[in-house]
Amino acid sequence: MIGIIGAMPVEIETLVSQMTEKHEERLGTDTFVSGKLFGREAVLAVCGCGKVNAALCAQQMILRYRPEWVLNIGVAGGADPRLRIGDMVIASAAVQHDMDTTPMGDPIGYVSKIGLVEFPCDGALRTRLRRAAEALPEVAVYEGVIATGDQFVNRPEVTARIRETFGAMAVEMEGAAVAHACYTHGVPCGILRSISDGANDDSGMDFAAFTALASRHAQNVVERVLSAAQ
Numbered sequence: 001m002i003g004i005i006g007a008m009p010v011e012i013e014t015l016v017s018q019m020t021e022k023h024e025e026r027l028g029t030d031t032f033v034s035g036k037l038f039g040r041e042a043v044l045a046v047c048g049c050g051k052v053n054a055a056l057c058a059q060q061m062i063l064r065y066r067p068e069w070v071l072n073i074g075v076a077g078g079a080d081p082r083l084r085i086g087d088m089v090i091a092s093a094a095v096q097h098d099m100d101t102t103p104m105g106d107p108i109g110y111v112s113k114i115g116l117v118e119f120p121c122d123g124a125l126r127t128r129l130r131r132a133a134e135a136l137p138e139v140a141v142y143e144g145v146i147a148t149g150d151q152f153v154n155r156p157e158v159t160a161r162i163r164e165t166f167g168a169m170a171v172e173m174e175g176a177a178v179a180h181a182c183y184t185h186g187v188p189c190g191i192l193r194s195i196s197d198g199a200n201d202d203s204g205m206d207f208a209a210f211t212a213l214a215s216r217h218a219q220n221v222v223e224r225v226l227s228a229a230q
C-alpha cells in the first residue's frame with residue numbers, strides 16, 4: 001500500500017479517476033479513497049490547505065492504512081529564480097518556515113519534541129521521482145529544500161527571506177507537515193511539487209491560471225513512478 005496526499009482536489013483528481021476497485025472511507029473530516037493505481041494498492045486523500053490539515057490527514061492515513069511510503073504532491077510557488085512555471089521540485093528535505101522559537105534559544109525553524117529543522121525525504125523515493133520527472137518533456141527538474149508554512153506567499157521580500165534563511169527552492173503549505181507525520185511514525189516520505197507561480201506579486205493570478213497544468217505534471221510523474229518496474 002502506498003499513500004498519496006494532495007491539498008486540493010485538482011492536485012489528485014486525475015489519479016482518483018485512474019484508480020480502480022475504489023473504496024471510499026471517511027475518518028473525521030478526511031476522505032480516503034483506496035484501490036488499485038497502475039497495478040499498485042494505493043490510498044489517496046485531499047488534506048486541505050495548511051500544516052495542521054496535512055499532518056492530521058497524513059497521520060490518519062498512516063495509522064489506518066499502514067502505507068509503505070507516503071507521497072505529498074501538488075503545486076508550489078518558486079523561490080529559486082531559475083524555476084519556471086510547470087517545472088518540478090523534488091524535496092531533498094522540508095522545513096516549516098513559520099516555526100520560530102528563536103527567543104527561546106532555538107535555531108529558526110526548529111521543531112521541538114522532534115528536534116529537527118529539516119525533515120528528511122526518502123532517498124530511494126527521491127531517485128524514483130527524479131527519474132520519472134526527467135522523462136517528462138519540456139519540464140526542468142530540481143531537487144532542493146521545500147519550505148512549508150501557513151500562508152500563501154506572494155510578497156517578494158517574504159520569498160527572499162525564506163529562500164535565504166532555509167536555502168529553500170519552493171514554498172507551499174503542506175509538505176513539511178506530511179514529512180513531520182511520516183517522521184513521527186517512521187514512514188518514508190516524498191514530496192513532489194510542480195511550480196504554479198513565482199511566489200511574487202503575480203502569484204494570485206498565476207496560481208489561478210496554472211494550477212491545473214502544474215497539477216497534471218505532478219500526477220504524470222506519479223503515473224510513471226507507479227508504472228515503472230517495482
Ligand code: ADE
Pocket residue numbers: 075076077078151152153154171172173196197198199200203207
Ligand atoms: N502553493 C502554490 N503557490 C504557493 C505560494 N505562492 N505560497 C504558498 N503555497 C503555494
